[in-house]
Amino acid sequence: MANDEQKRSEESDESEKGRKKRSKSIEEIEKEAHELLDRVGGATVDTLRDRVAFILNRYGEARNSDIELAWLYWTLFEPEKFSGRSITKDEMFALTRMPSLVRERARIQNQYKLFQADADVKEFRGTLEEDARQQAVEDRPAGIPNTTIYLDETGKNQNFLCVGGLWIPDSGINVVKVKQELDKWRESTSIKYEFHFSELTRAKLENYKEFFARFLKLNPTAGFKIIVVRNSGFSDLTQPINDLTFHLIDQGINHEHHTGRAPLPRLLQVWMDQDEAGADALKVANIKERIKAQQIDGLYLDNFHTVSSESNYFIQVADLFTGAVNRKLNHDGNLNHKDELADYILAMTKMSIEEIDVENTDTDNSVVFNLGNFSV
Structure with missing residues (x-):
């Protein structure tokens, strides 16, 4: 009897070890997936996996077809070997x-659960999970253009809350070229730090200016949008920030459409x-669901993710723009760098602080300011 109990105890210990091992494996996969997202979001394409993930993210047709994936990979990353015509x-x-x-x-689609194929393709591949079978999701049309938004927020402990965004229509391989050009510039000037408005010092000022100017020159179709509300009467800032983010995206989409920019x-x-x-x-789930609920004709939602700003110049530029607006709204002391x-x-983006309604305390009444067509 004692031997049976000892055996059961040992089996229980082994089972617990197995569960811990499996749990660790899942954690490792999730960690790798998030690291890959950070790299894709920042247009880092140093490895084969980075480059495949970049293509899957930017080009929806590659998610459904390995032939499209290979063709795009060779075209984008091996043009010196591949002309896009017949090959020997x-x-x-x-x-x-x-x-x-x-x-x-x-690996990216099945293990990391990123950049998924359409439901019919997943079913053909035998990877459509049961929960997905229960949800009829409309597949997007092939070949439609994209818009990519990079968002940042500031002002939680100040008089005004700001959510700002960098909008890039039809982003493709150019974002990689932007990343590589800015990497070369940073290396040539021995800059090791990230660009965040809150971390600016007098010694870094000229580098910050040059970084922003270079970025705009490399992204002539980029635009900026900002939404602001007075930070007054909110017991919890999570909801107003989420509301502002939703309104920024919702109003911004309509502006991009009606002006013909995107x-x-x-x-x-x-x-x-x-x-x-x-x-x-x-936050991501709530905002995506609210945008989806608007049922905007012709809008198809793809990836909504949070990523690290480290090595992500696009998030850093959104940070600088949002920080600049925040500084002009909230600062009333001595002027400095x-x-x-x-x-x-603000001069480069043609942003006028005077246009902002500084008395508004209602996120639903907040107005998005759309800025674009600037010159460098």
Whole structure:
């Protein structure tokens, strides 16, 4: 009897060890997936997996077709070996092998659960999970253009809450070129730090200015949007920030469409500066659901994610713009280098602080200011 109890105890211990091992494996996969998201969001394409993930993120047709994936990979990342026309056997051997691309695609979609194929393709591949079968999701049309938004927020402990965004229509391989050009510039000037408005010092001022100017020059179609509300009467800032983020995206989509800057139909991606994992997940889900509920004709929602600002120049630029508006609204002391940078950024983006209704305390009445067509 004692031996039976000892055996059961040992089996229980082994089972617990197995559960811990499996749990650790899941945690590792989630960690790898989030790290990959950070790299994709910042247009880092140093490895084969990075590059495959970048293509899956930016080009929806590659999620459904490995032939499209391979063609795009060779076209974007191996143009010196691939002309996009007929190729010889030797040239085929020089290209990255298709099985390697398929293996990375399968890992990203099946293990990391990122950049998923359409439901009918997943069912054909045998990877459509039961919960997905119960949800009829409308697949997006092939080949529609995209808009990518990078968001940041500021002012939680000040008189005004601000949510600002960098909007880039039809972003493709150009975001990689932007990242690479700015990497080269930082390396040539031995800059090791990130660009955040709150971390600006007098010694860094000229580098901050040059960074912002270079970014605009490399992104001639970029635009900025800002939404502001007086920070008064809110017991919990989570809800007003979420409300402002929703209104910024919702009003911004309509502005982009009606002005012809980014007319619908269009695929929308949103990247937000990360804060806390649990709160971020809830925020992303709530905002995406609210945008979906608007049923905007021609708008198809893609990835909404929070990512680290480290090595993500797009989030850093959104931070600088939002920080500049925040500085002009909230600061009433002696002027210094932060005011100089704020004036510089607002002049470049043609932002007028005087247009903002500083008395508004209702997020639903907040107006989005749309800025674009600036010159560098």
